[in-house]
Amino acid sequence: MSDLLSFQSLTEEEKLQHFISRIDAGEKIEADDWMPDEYRYALIKLISMHGISEIMGALPEKEWVPKAPSLRRKLGIMAKVQDEMGHGQLLLRVAEDLMKPIGKSRDQIMQDLFSGDLKFHNVFHMEAPTWGDAGLIGWLVDGAAIISQTNMLDASYGPYARALKRICAEEVFHAQHGEAIIIALAEGWKEQRAMIQDAINRWWDALLMFFGPADASTTGTSKQDITIKYGIRTKTNEELRQDFFTKYVPRILSLGLTLPDPSLHYDEEQNTWIYQQPDWNYFKQIVKNNGPKSKDRLRLREIAHQNNAWVREALSK
Template identity: 75%
Template structure:
């Protein structure tokens, strides 16, 4: 009995010490003791982020052969390469967290294929026009920068350090997308119409990118846990409001129209009111029922299986 009590007391003391470190803004490292809830929160967040980088390369990859000029081809190819690198970096960070369970990135890939590991809703969408490539770079990556820069001081050291590189490169990606959009917006009537049509299609997905405002919408408390453990400091809705503050003036300055007649800024509260996206549709999309979900998963699955010989060769070399 005494042994069990001591063990329970030690666990309470460990948790109290851990939370003291969190409050003191110490960095938690991979080999430090951490509560299971913290570890699982990190695994879910970082693996989803990593897979979103890998799956997020696919919509733009579709436009590499169709980009209008050689410089545009080189730019989007470099961006696709960067996104894949981000994904590999983040999956490596996740692997360290998986060590107690005897799992690795191969297991994460299988989780993706089985539907157990999600990726961002925006990367399930179609890229119908060249303007879509610009919207992804300018607004999707812009939204990602807002959330990721907030986690540069995340309590988990390996993730915070990985984000230093990722955020620096994402700035260039956003500039790349903005360059595409500005060129089209300053072009012919047809090109300007292409940008507006793309914005109309992507607007709801952009709002969904940040996730529901509260756990009541989906029953999820993930955002509460990430704030509790100081992985991030803002809620989904605060991120969405920051996105509005930064990008609505820029969108309007290009002569574009926001596809939401209810959108309004309240100077007294410093908040934007807007039409809520269809959160039921959001749930369907992240369950791999989006417009291009299965096609992109099949492409990634084929690539993973086709290149299995590379992994086999590397593992043989290590042994």
């Protein structure tokens, strides 16, 4: 009790310094701990976007459940969709705990999604017209997600770090599932190999955009400095993108596939991958819900939310 009273007597600046010292010491911040507003709002935005993206990310793969080429593939992608929805629910519970002290509920997250105030990940605005797209999402999109999320496994916010441990473990299986589809197609007919190549050509810019701009000057929307400042993650957007290149470019090329960027190469002197920047103006349009499938997927999510309102009402009684 005396420690609590002593803490409450501190000025806001002293509380902030104490908070930063806890993070620097490797302590985990919990939901009922004092935290600065900047930290709370950064977490709410990050975790809400992550949770909603898991749910929205299940939609392009859901389209392939009835169309998968075999029963085994159908069961595999069905299990993956169930996992992604579970990840979304887990993360929204984490976000909900952060929102309660400021008088907001989980339903506010959904309303923010429908109004456009809450964004979902750029890759899930894209089309998935072939089975090659379904494999690529599992292999490269989930692979990119693993790179991004493992960077936050030691996040200063304890509930998020613990949720990520479970999520990352399952995402590894998802990436292996996607890789198995891609390898099977790569070893198949000429038309199947062409299907993969077409998917890579269409998805390449979206994969580059996955990690966000290198700095805020590109789009004016980067929040990476705040998350690094508070120990939520350790690497910048560009460092994560470079990790993606290192892991996946050799694997893609080893399958005899090509990448739609003739300038892409590893510069030994600079110790970095050189590549052509995607169109960041298009990125801004996508995250404003002007992507190829943005409206369709938002409408599908809104219809499901409305149709299941009676379930939420029954559970609240």
